[in-house]
Amino acid sequence: MLRILTLGLAVVAAPTMSALAADSAALEILPRVGWKAKPGITKLMKSQTPREIIIHHTSVKQQPKISLERKMRGLQGFSQRTGKVGKRKKPAWGDVPYHYYIGVSGRIAEGRNINYAGDTNTRYSTKDRVQVVLEGYFDKEKPNASQLGSLKALTVWLSKKYNVPADKITGHNDHASTDCPGKHLKVHLPAIRTAVTNAAE
Numbered sequence: 001m002l003r004i005l006t007l008g009l010a011v012v013a014a015p016t017m018s019a020l021a022a023d024s025a026a027l028e029i030l031p032r033v034g035w036k037a038k039p040g041i042t043k044l045m046k047s048q049t050p051r052e053i054i055i056h057h058t059s060v061k062q063q064p065k066i067s068l069e070r071k072m073r074g075l076q077g078f079s080q081r082t083g084k085v086g087k088r089k090k091p092a093w094g095d096v097p098y099h100y101y102i103g104v105s106g107r108i109a110e111g112r113n114i115n116y117a118g119d120t121n122t123r124y125s126t127k128d129r130v131q132v133v134l135e136g137y138f139d140k141e142k143p144n145a146s147q148l149g150s151l152k153a154l155t156v157w158l159s160k161k162y163n164v165p166a167d168k169i170t171g172h173n174d175h176a177s178t179d180c181p182g183k184h185l186k187v188h189l190p191a192i193r194t195a196v197t198n199a200a201e
């Protein structure tokens with residue numbers, strides 16, 4: 001009896017498990033609790049409805065020896081204090097400015113709550129836009145295959161979830177005066193948009 005039950009479960013469980021595995025292999029996101037995030041300061045943030053996706057680079061050289069968790073804590077500490085971005089002063093932000101952070105390993109971390117607009121030190125509206133950042137300085141460095149794979153999986157998933165059309169996936173410098181997301185990342189955005197279009201069919 002036990003044997004039959006076990007076999008029965010195995011048969012039922014097998015397709016479900018593999019479907020889940022395929023899903024999570026394509027998109028495994030480190031949640032805020034996983035990097036020990038502090039709460040967002042909601043009074044400093046504005047609510048939004050995700051309708052577009054904006055791609056960024058961190059504009060800092062990749063640091064493969066520092067864990068994603070530590071980078072996220074560092075970014076949050078920096079974000080929630082007053083300080084400077086380049087030569088420009090920045091106020092305290094409610095949270096990390098991005099909703100998703102793709103580290104040099106390709107691992108994805110959950111950033112700011114997606115229902116709050118991101119922050120920026122450049123002049124453009126962040127409202128209703130999902131902010132995705134890849135670790136690196138992509139005017140000099142190149143995003144690696146793991147990062148690009150994660151970016152593709154993440155944008156396809158986000159586009160389906162929030163009905164974002166492919167032409168609403170753009171780079172920061174399509175909206176503001178900045179080098180971001182760097183020329184070596186910008187060159188991949190058409191392929192990302194194609195992947196989103198193909199996934200929607």
Ligand SMILES: [Zn+2]
Pocket residue numbers: 055056057172178180181
């Ligand atoms: Zn940017």
